Amino acid sequence: MMRLPPFRYIAPTSVSEAAKILKEEGPCAMLVAGGTDLLANMKRGQQTPEILISLSNIKSLHDVSNSSGLTLGAGLTLGSLLENDSIRDSHTGLWQAAGVVATPLLRNTATIGGNICLDTRCSYYNQNEDWRKAINNCLKKDGDTCWVATTSKTCRAVSSTDTAPALISLGARVRLVSADAERIVEMKDLYQDDGANYLQRHSNEVLTEVILEPLVGWRSTYWKLRRRGSFDFPILSVAAAVQTDGGGTIEDARIVLGAVSSLPLLSTEATEFLVGKKLDDDVIEETGHIMAKLAKPRGNTDLTPIWRKKMVPSFVNHALRELRGDDVRELRKRIAHQARG
Ligand SMILES: Cc1cc2nc3c(=O)[nH]c(=O)nc-3n(C[C@H](O)[C@H](O)[C@H](O)COP(=O)(O)OP(=O)(O)OC[C@H]3O[C@@H](n4cnc5c(N)ncnc54)[C@H](O)[C@@H]3O)c2cc1C
Ligand code: SF4
CATH class of the missing domain: 3.30.465.10 (Uridine Diphospho-n-acetylenolpyruvylglucosamine Reductase; domain 3)
Incomplete structure (x- = not known):
């Protein structure tokens, strides 16, 4: 069983107090909220704060x-x-x-x-300390090579x-x-x-x-791809929001991919393409291709990067069809294993 290393625990009751402690203690202190990610990372030695400032009493x-x-x-x-x-x-x-x-x-x-x-994730990093030492660590912590992209000077978690x-x-x-x-x-x-x-x-x-913001005239949706519907992290996600006029013509749109890069990817090209159009089948299909170009999955999470990239148009398709008003509840349950919606 992995144990938490020793740390000092402070539980301020106001934001100003928490910010003051962060300033005084510097980088050896970290904020903790629910602790569902940070405490596990501390057990694995990925994050090593000496002081935890809890936000739960604020x-x-x-x-x-x-x-x-x-x-x-x-x-x-x-x-x-x-x-x-x-x-x-x-x-x-x-x-x-x-x-x-x-x-x-x-x-x-x-x-x-x-x-x-939330900390970024990588199959070479979300491991215990001995495992990481055995590969000489990596750029994200204590090492100088990225094992996912060995010529990269930047971590691709x-x-x-x-x-x-x-x-x-x-x-x-x-x-x-x-x-x-x-x-x-x-x-x-x-x-x-x-x-x-x-x-x-x-x-x-x-x-x-x-x-x-109040978001008048907007509709939004979120689709997540993962191996097990019961609790896995995303390996691709599509968040889409569109604002339409009374006749269904798109006035504004924002489509974002998650879990296929080190940051969520908002597509300006998709917005420019969609504005002034209606969500017909051709428009939805073309938006899927625009979004797929943006995705840069790598081999450091579950399933293969090629397949994850191939899934982008399908997931954009599901999201935009839902925003158009199609009944996708069965599809959501079957493909994304999601009961909500
Ligand atoms: C089995 C398992 C499955 C999981 N599946 C998913 C999943 O499918 N999707 C997903 O998104 N996450 C998942 N998580 C990760 C995690 O549970 C969630 O992301 C959760 O929302 C993190 O919130 P927390 O309050 O527990 O954060 P903490 O663990 O307390 O903190 C996470 C990070 O945020 C910082 N932080 C927290 N609050 C603040 C604040 N107010 N200001 C500045 N910094 C702050 C902390 O310093 C730390 O770096 C999973 C975790 C586990 C253990
Ligand atoms: S992407 Fe590279 S540097 Fe970043 S955690 Fe993974 S192996 Fe380490």
Whole structure:
């Protein structure tokens, strides 16, 4: 059995206190929310903080406000988002994405903030310390070679968060608070193409809330590919949101691929192609091909990269057909093994 290494545990009751501790303690301190990812990583020695600053006693991080749009505290559990009917009705893609993270037990502990900041994953990295030492470690931690792309100077570990693609498709923003300042960042700009340094978030910042606009005339959806429907991480996901006029002509669209790169991939080409068109079969098929060009899966997660790339047009097809109004409930259950929707 793997045990947690020793660490100091601090549980502040306000964001300002948490940010102050982060500033004072520097890189040896990390925030912990539900701990469903970080604690397992600590057991495997992937992440080695000496101090954990728990966010669970900060009441403001559990607030939901739907006065104008929707503001979600970063400490809300994914399970609690699923109980919220207004999220289901107005930001369906987020609700569907939250509903397919891990298992019910984990979703009742895992938070939306933790899911957004989730560490990238790689089959050469998500191993215990002895396993990693046996291959001389890798670029992401303690080594100097990337075993997935040996000539790469950058880690190619996979962005495996389910909610981030959905939030990007919904045009969400997040508030980041440090001891000295605060800023609002668009979710599409939060991630960078480096699996070792995958967030634009500074290490002294607390992500405090997710801000979603009211989204009049928009519909959204989330489709996830994984080996086992019961709890696996995504190996491809498609988050799609479209805004249409009364006659079904697309006024705006955002389509995002998850789990096929070190960051979620928003396609500007798909948006430009879709605006002004209706979701007929030809348009849906062509959008699938546009999205497939963007996907860069590698051999560092489950199943083969070639097959995962081949699945992109099908999953874009399912998503856009659902947004068009087709009844895809049986398909969702059969292909993606997802009961929700
Ligand atoms: C068996 C298993 C299956 C899983 N399957 C999935 C899956 O299918 N899809 C998926 O997306 N995830 C999956 N996960 C990973 C994880 O459970 C979720 O991503 C979860 O949402 C992480 O949230 P948390 O609150 O537990 O984060 P934590 O583990 O507490 O933290 C994760 C990271 O986020 C940082 N962090 C947390 N909150 C904040 C904040 N407010 N501000 C700044 N930084 C913060 C932490 O410092 C840490 O780096 C799985 C985990 C397990 C164990
Ligand atoms: S992609 Fe390369 S550097 Fe990154 S975790 Fe995997 S092997 Fe390590």
